Amino acid sequence: MATTMITTLDRSSRAAARGLSDISIRNLFIIPTVLFLIVFNIFPLIYSLGYSFTDFRASTNAPANFVGLQNYRDLLNDPYVWSNFAITAKYVIISVAGQLLVGFGVAMLLNRDIPMKGLLTTLLLLPMMLSMAVVGLFWKLLYDPSFGIINYALGLGTFEWLSDPKMALYAVALTDIWMWSPFVMLLSLAGLSAVPKHLYEAAAIDRAGPFYTFFRITLPLVAPILMIAVIFRTMEAFKTFDLAYILTSQPTAELISIRLYKMAFQEWQTGRSCALAYIVLIMVLAITNIYVKYLNKVKER
Amino acid sequence: MAHIQLKNISKTFGNHTALTGLDLDIADGEFFVLLGETGAGKTTTLRLIAGLEKPSEGQVFIDGVDVADWGAAERDVALVLQQYSLYPRYTVRENLEFPLKPKIRRLPDAEIKDRVDRAARTLRIEHLLDRKTDRLSGGEMQRVSIGRAIVRKPRVFLMDEPLSALDAKLREALRTELKNLQMQLGATFLFVTHDQIEAMSMGDKVGVLNHGRIVQTGTPHEIYNNPRDTYVASFVGSPPMNLIDGKLVNGRAVMAPLNFELPFSGGAKASGATDGRPLVFGVRPEDVYLESGAPVEARVHDVENHGVEKILTLRVGDATLRATVPARTDVAIEQAVRFAWNPDKVVLFDKGSGVSLRHVG
Numbered sequence: 001m002a003t004t005m006i007t008t009l010d011r012s013s014r015a016a017a018r019g020l021s022d023i024s025i026r027n028l029f030i031i032p033t034v035l036f037l038i039v040f041n042i043f044p045l046i047y048s049l050g051y052s053f054t055d056f057r058a059s060t061n062a063p064a065n066f067v068g069l070q071n072y073r074d075l076l077n078d079p080y081v082w083s084n085f086a087i088t089a090k091y092v093i094i095s096v097a098g099q100l101l102v103g104f105g106v107a108m109l110l111n112r113d114i115p116m117k118g119l120l121t122t123l124l125l126l127p128m129m130l131s132m133a134v135v136g137l138f139w140k141l142l143y144d145p146s147f148g149i150i151n152y153a154l155g156l157g158t159f160e161w162l163s164d165p166k167m168a169l170y171a172v173a174l175t176d177i178w179m180w181s182p183f184v185m186l187l188s189l190a191g192l193s194a195v196p197k198h199l200y201e202a203a204a205i206d207r208a209g210p211f212y213t214f215f216r217i218t219l220p221l222v223a224p225i226l227m228i229a230v231i232f233r234t235m236e237a238f239k240t241f242d243l244a245y246i247l248t249s250q251p252t253a254e255l256i257s258i259r260l261y262k263m264a265f266q267e268w269q270t271g272r273s274c275a276l277a278y279i280v281l282i283m284v285l286a287i288t289n290i291y292v293k294y295l296n297k298v299k300e301r
Numbered sequence: 302m303a304h305i306q307l308k309n310i311s312k313t314f315g316n317h318t319a320l321t322g323l324d325l326d327i328a329d330g331e332f333f334v335l336l337g338e339t340g341a342g343k344t345t346t347l348r349l350i351a352g353l354e355k356p357s358e359g360q361v362f363i364d365g366v367d368v369a370d371w372g373a374a375e376r377d378v379a380l381v382l383q384q385y386s387l388y389p390r391y392t393v394r395e396n397l398e399f400p401l402k403p404k405i406r407r408l409p410d411a412e413i414k415d416r417v418d419r420a421a422r423t424l425r426i427e428h429l430l431d432r433k434t435d436r437l438s439g440g441e442m443q444r445v446s447i448g449r450a451i452v453r454k455p456r457v458f459l460m461d462e463p464l465s466a467l468d469a470k471l472r473e474a475l476r477t478e479l480k481n482l483q484m485q486l487g488a489t490f491l492f493v494t495h496d497q498i499e500a501m502s503m504g505d506k507v508g509v510l511n512h513g514r515i516v517q518t519g520t521p522h523e524i525y526n527n528p529r530d531t532y533v534a535s536f537v538g539s540p541p542m543n544l545i546d547g548k549l550v551n552g553r554a555v556m557a558p559l560n561f562e563l564p565f566s567g568g569a570k571a572s573g574a575t576d577g578r579p580l581v582f583g584v585r586p587e588d589v590y591l592e593s594g595a596p597v598e599a600r601v602h603d604v605e606n607h608g609v610e611k612i613l614t615l616r617v618g619d620a621t622l623r624a625t626v627p628a629r630t631d632v633a634i635e636q637a638v639r640f641a642w643n644p645d646k647v648v649l650f651d652k653g654s655g656v657s658l659r660h661v662g
């Protein structure tokens with residue numbers, strides 16, 4: 001099957017002159033990538049799977065003892081870990097829903113003939129291009145209780161966004177929404193501009209109102225690409241570390257990856273943290289899988 | 302249901318002019334066919350009437366009201382778009398129901414079902430009703446898109462080449478169906494086509510569009526027998542009218558470069574047909590006949606057998622002209638024949654402007 005896809009080599013090409021067949025050219029491109037992936041991704045993945053069944057601590061010289069599923073059992077019975085998961089879930093839902101609303105909304109506004117549309121789109125994309133750490137530090141200043149511009153603008157006095165246990169998680173989510181709505185906007189814009197104009201014309205002729213047109217034509221056609229945006233953003237939000245770590249140290253905003261970081265590099269429970277990392281990985285995979293199944297259903301419709 | 306008027310409409314796209322000084326009057330309940338070559342501006346005209354496009358100049362009236370500020374919905378037209386525009390992801394039935402379902406003017410379910418079924422029967426797509434529209438053939442899509450127009454009872458039906466993707470048999474059947482529908486409903490139809498046979502067989506009135514101008518409007522009979530200029534003469538009719546350069550000398554048509562003469566009696570009817578004026582003589586192929594004693598000799602260049610008749614291409618000097626003769630006429634290629642024309646049916650055009658002398662007045 002694979003070999004039938006390979007076209008026969010043009011006898012007069014330079015590659016042919018050097019005695020390279022199509023297959024060897026293919027290998028030349030693929031093998032370095034595959035090697036790279038194996039050394040830096042696959043190998044650590046398997047290695048850490050091994051550690052997750054031991055009580056290994058990277059800070060001591062004590063040999064690792066095999067403890068079977070003990071780490072997993074402990075973690076899944078630990079109410080603190082579960083509360084971290086609950087916080088993460090809340091964060092993911094708020095942040096992804098926010099990005100979806102803002103991103104799609106802005107895309108709807110941009111998807112018409114307006115002057116300087118290109119420039120506007122580019123400017124709106126900027127937050128996404130900054131580094132997470134920079135955004136974190138930057139928003140920390142904006143949120144600052146005494147001299148932050150947000151309190152100044154909203155007239156909130158010295159409200160402590162990031163130290164308030166109730167507010168901290170929302171503040172982080174808000175920053176994430178600011179940073180990643182442009183991503184959803186970009187994908188939505190691609191989806192919206194792919195809806196043929198004549199469909200809107202046909203709907204106007206059929207005397208469909210704006211809501212009817214939106215729910216019967218626009219949304220069904222953009223839904224698959226919106227789903228893809230949701231998948232990406234859910235995966236990323238689930239793994240959020242740097243933004244939350246820089247912005248706040250409130251336990252009410254301790255996402256699962258921060259818990260994982262503390263376990264691994266502050267408490268040096270290397271084996272157990274490997275197990276937690278695997279639990280997170282499986283969860284992300286499971287959620288993504290559900291989405292992908294749903295996406296395929298949406299596409300089929 | 303509605304009387305449509307276009308007054309002095311012009312439409313430009315950037316620096317490209319699609320329509321110039323277009324006047325059109327479509328009476329209530331009329332089946333009007335707009336005929337023109339590709340790029341003539343037919344679709345643009347329809348879109349202007351539907352309200353999808355704004356004229357650069359001029360006005361559109363529906364029932365005497367200037368509709369410049371009305372959107373497509375308010376104009377209450379049904380438009381079959383050239384590119385079908387079916388709603389993807391929906392079934393054929395859902396597509397047909399679409400115009401009947403918006404909340405504000407939602408009909409009772411039984412009524413919707415009844416209208417959809419009736420349209421499907423007319424268009425012979427009953428077996429496709431539950432199929433998704435992206436699994437249809439071109440001709441099927443086209444019929445669904447006609448269906449979406451005829452489930453409604455709009456003020457005007459606008460159809461942009463709605464039969465172009467169908468095979469000959471189905472096209473003929475649907476021509477009749479659409480025509481019947483129009484007569485039943487007494488609806489105003491504006492039907493766009495580049496197919497002159499369609500225009501001739503369906504239209505109460507035909508408007509010929511050339512490069513964004515209406516060249517002639519009239520009944521199919523007028524357009525066919527009394528074309529306003531050489532463009533209409535050569536565009537309408539298959540095979541088209543023969544156009545031969547020449548002039549009148551003492552009641553005879555003398556073909557200048559070709560050196561043959563034919564008797565001409567109709568000259569009196571057309572004023573301005575003075576002797577010696579450079580003219581173009583137009584004669585339909587069916588008004589050219591072969592006869593042993595006829596005045597001009599020609600050779601048979603080509604024979605097309607169409608069953609009931611034969612279309613001969615005759616060669617005189619190095620020019621050719623077409624003649625339609627009964628199928629039983631026995632001719633062979635390169636055979637020498639003699640022909641004449643029916644002088645009453647000859648149309649005279651001015652050589653310079655191409656306009657028929659009858660129309661100049």
Ligand SMILES: Nc1ncnc2c1ncn2[C@@H]1O[C@H](COP(=O)(O)OP(=O)(O)OP(=O)(O)O)[C@@H](O)[C@H]1O
Nearest residue numbers: 314317319337338339340341342343344345346495
């Ligand atoms: N949106 C547009 N922008 C620029 N030019 C246009 C546009 N729409 C139409 N035109 C031009 O206007 C002219 C008339 O176009 P129109 O679509 O009305 O032709 P038509 O008679 O419908 O042709 P066809 O039989 O091929 O459909 C064409 O030369 C076309 O290139």
Ligand SMILES: [Mg+2]
Nearest residue numbers: 343344383461
């Ligand atoms: Mg067209």
